Amino acid sequence: MNTPLPDVASSEFSQSLLPLDWVGMRGIDIPLILDEPGVGAPIHxxxxxxxxxxxxxxxxxxxSRLYTxxxxxxxxxxVSPASLAALLQLMVSSHADCHSSQASVRLSFDLLSKRPALITQGLSGWxxxxxxxxxxxxxxRLALTVSVDVTYSSTCPCSAALSRQLLEQAFTxxxxxxxxxxxxxATWLRRNGSHATPHSQxxxxxxxxxxxEDAERLGLLGLIDVIEDALGTPVQTAVKRADEQAFARLNGQNLMYVEDAARKVQQALTGRFAASSVSVRHFESLHxxxxxxxxxxxGMSPARGQFA
Known part of the structure; x- marks a missing residue:
């Protein structure tokens, strides 16, 4: 049982003598704690x-060293900027015999956050x-980016205008x-106000x-709040009729093309971060x-193909 085990990686040379930009592992399942206010339980x-x-x-x-x-x-x-920087430096130092000087970590997960209803006190959902x-x-040096997907409702301005015209014609x-x-x-509007409705999705x-790199935290929930506030129509979880009515009002007050949505979010991010990119997608109900x-x-290149 004391027979040395062969170590081909150390004892043999590669047949193709070429440097490699990156080598490692992908898709390792791991429980992590986020250094974020309101996020305490481990995430997968x-x-x-x-x-x-x-x-x-x-x-x-x-x-095996990287995994350990x-x-x-x-x-x-x-997980914080400081702890990630420390992990990356350990990854590099653990491969001094490989002359490594660069390291990369990518973490993907779903962040759960409890959000309150628009109107109903004490009602909330995840x-x-x-x-x-x-x-x-x-x-x-540490280079750090975070990306997040935020789901919202978009109501077409053109469709809204066409619907109003039909309502006007019916009224006249x-x-x-x-x-x-x-x-x-008032009675007529209650019965006919939905004579035509704009499409939303x-x-x-x-x-x-x-x-x-010197930030104390990743700031994920703060970033999400900025995005949802800019759009004005984030999707809701638990709702009662009053909340659904308030959501309908928000959609009517925040009509937007896909161009409007991208501009709203990018404008809200300007000045808050050194660089940012926004990619929006409307899952059309008309088309x-x-x-x-x-x-x-x-200086960041526009995000492309992110929804593939």
């Missing part, structure tokens, strides 16, 4: 871990926000010209921002295809 995350392999003659990295570092990290640390955290250690056809009785109008905004728009600033 999937992690990707990689280091560079610049020396062509070295056959492979030590993947991640496991210890999850057991003893909450919403899930898909999140991706990407951290890299390059040239002795019924009452004609001249003065009308207010009670009669569930929509998704995917936002990616750069987080400062069998979707409408999309994207925006970015501060």
């Amino acid at each position: 995350a999937r992690a990707d871990l990689q280091v560079d392999l610049p020396m062509p003659q070295i056959k492979g990295i030590h993947m 570092l991640l496991d210890r990290f999850a057991e003893h640390h909450a 919403k899930s926000y898909p999140v991706v955290v990407e951290a890299q250690w390059r040239e002795g 056809g019924h009452f004609g010209s001249g003065s009308v009785d207010a009670d009669a109008v 569930r929509s998704v905004a995917r936002v990616q921002v750069n987080v400062d 069998p295809h979707d409408a999309v728009a994207s925006a970015s600033y501060s």
